[in-house]
Amino acid sequence: MSSESLGFRPTPTSTANVARRDVAASHPVLWPLLVAEGLFALVGGFMDAYAFVGHGGVFANAQTGNIVMLAAYATIGNWNRAMRHFPPIVTFIVGVAFAKFVISRKSRNQFMPRLCCQVLELSALVTLTAFASHLPNVVVVPFISCVAGLQVGTFDSVTGWKFNSAMITGNIKSMTTGFVRWFQGEDVDRSKGQALVSACACASFFVGALFGAYCTRRFRTYALVPCVLMVLMGSLLTWTQHSTIGDDA
Numbered sequence: 001m002s003s004e005s006l007g008f009r010p011t012p013t014s015t016a017n018v019a020r021r022d023v024a025a026s027h028p029v030l031w032p033l034l035v036a037e038g039l040f041a042l043v044g045g046f047m048d049a050y051a052f053v054g055h056g057g058v059f060a061n062a063q064t065g066n067i068v069m070l071a072a073y074a075t076i077g078n079w080n081r082a083m084r085h086f087p088p089i090v091t092f093i094v095g096v097a098f099a100k101f102v103i104s105r106k107s108r109n110q111f112m113p114r115l116c117c118q119v120l121e122l123s124a125l126v127t128l129t130a131f132a133s134h135l136p137n138v139v140v141v142p143f144i145s146c147v148a149g150l151q152v153g154t155f156d157s158v159t160g161w162k163f164n165s166a167m168i169t170g171n172i173k174s175m176t177t178g179f180v181r182w183f184q185g186e187d188v189d190r191s192k193g194q195a196l197v198s199a200c201a202c203a204s205f206f207v208g209a210l211f212g213a214y215c216t217r218r219f220r221t222y223a224l225v226p227c228v229l230m231v232l233m234g235s236l237l238t239w240t241q242h243s244t245i246g247d248d249a
Contacts, residue, residue, distance in 0.1 A: 032237050033158045037165065037197065038204040039234040040155055044148065044166040045208025046215075046227045051144050054216040054223065056084060056137040060144035061166040063089050087138065088145035095149020103154065111238060117154040118235040121147050125231060129224040155238075161190075161197040168205045174198040 044061055051060035059065040066085040073082035102113045124147045132140050148166040156162060164170045178195025182188060215223040 032240060034197070034200060036155070036234045036237040037158050037163060038200055039230050039237070040151060040165040041163070041201045041204035042208035042211070043227055043230050043234070044151065044164075045168075045205040045210075046212035046230070047144050047148055048166070049209040049212030050216045050223055050227070051088075051141045053213050054220065055140050058084050058088060058137065058141045060088055060141050061092075061148040063092055063145075064167075064169070084138065087142040091142040091146040092149040095146040095151075096153040097149075099150050099153025114154040115235060115238050117150050118231065118238055121150050122228065122231045122235060124150075125224055125228045129222065129228060132224065133221045158197050161194045163197055163201040165201065165205075168202055171198045171201040171205070175202055 048059055048061040051058060058069075066089055070082045070085040070089075073079070073085075099113075099117050102117060124143065128140065128143060152164055152166045155165060162174065175195055175198035178191045178193075178198060181191035182195055211226065212223070215226060219225075
């Protein structure tokens with residue numbers, strides 16, 4: 001069964017892309033990618049809740065929140081509190097930049113750079129699980145922000161439909177736009193796919209944030225263990241897709 005029969009088909013931009021889209025969006029390939037999307041969105045929500053709840057009320061992923069908090073504290077002259085929100089912004093940029101550099105160096109192969117960055121993310125989270133309880137918040141949160149930047153820089157679409165696994169505002173916008181265009185009958189296949197992919201990301205992020213907040217309060221020292229397991233599962237799915245589609249997908 002192809003993804004076309006399920007209503008999942010991005011609009012191809014050229015004849016050369018049609019065959020590639022058909023392979024990339026076929027039923028056996030699409031659903032593992034959606035599961036991987038859900039897993040990494042869970043991780044995104046989990047990490048942000050873990051940082052905010054357990055490490056000083058600073059966001060790891062939501063840089064909009066960090067900029068607002070930095071500005072709010074700066075206007076009242078509380079520079080100590082304000083500057084706590086600055087390092088995560090910088091390290092998030094570093095994570096995204098590194099991820100894009102890795103991808104651009106191997107532009108013909110999107111899966112292997114993604115897999116390499118996911119292995120780095122997994123290693124970073126394992127390291128945090130072991131040492132976060134002995135490190136100050138000013139080290140832990142920027143470290144997580146770098147991991148989040150690495151994640152969003154390498155895995156931001158499912159066969160042509162964009163999403164964000166580390167924050168939710170853009171996903172809400174894409175979901176809403178997709179549903180409105182779908183109900184209006186405008187580019188139905190693509191609109192439906194965008195709406196459902198974005199909705200999956202939104203729901204997964206929310207569940208991940210709930211789970212992350214609970215684990216942080218309940219287990220504290222080993223709160224990141226479920227996060228590590230989810231990244232491991234997502235990385236295995238990425239490898240499966242690399243084996244299925246090949247280097248040129």
